[in-house]
Amino acid sequence: MGWCIGRTEAMGDPVSARRKALAKLRALEDIDDPESLVVPILIDAILMAESYRGARHQVTFLNELTRSVDALIRELNAAEKAREWAEPVTGA
Numbered sequence: 001m002g003w004c005i006g007r008t009e010a011m012g013d014p015v016s017a018r019r020k021a022l023a024k025l026r027a028l029e030d031i032d033d034p035e036s037l038v039v040p041i042l043i044d045a046i047l048m049a050e051s052y053r054g055a056r057h058q059v060t061f062l063n064e065l066t067r068s069v070d071a072l073i074r075e076l077n078a079a080e081k082a083r084e085w086a087e088p089v090t091g092a
Contacts, residue, residue, distance in 0.1 A: 011060070045069055 010017040028034040049069040052062050 042072070
């Protein structure tokens with residue numbers, strides 16, 4: 001049987017399910033160009049979280065996904081600002 005995390009497992013013991021997912025993700029270092037696999041998933045997660053933000057019918061795990069996406073965006077924004085601030089000032 002292949003690797004998977006079922007809904008029952010994810011709902012019944014989310015901490016264990018997250019550990020299982022993290023253990024699986026550790027194998028990314030063994031894949032050529034893991035970014036080509038991860039980035040599209042992150043984009044989908046961002047779009048899903050944004051599309052369901054404030055929806056009348058909440059999706060299971062949406063609050064966690066939204067918090068994770070928000071944290072990712074905050075980190076990316078901070079890194080972008082740090083890069084901008086580190087650039088030399090040019091001009092007049």
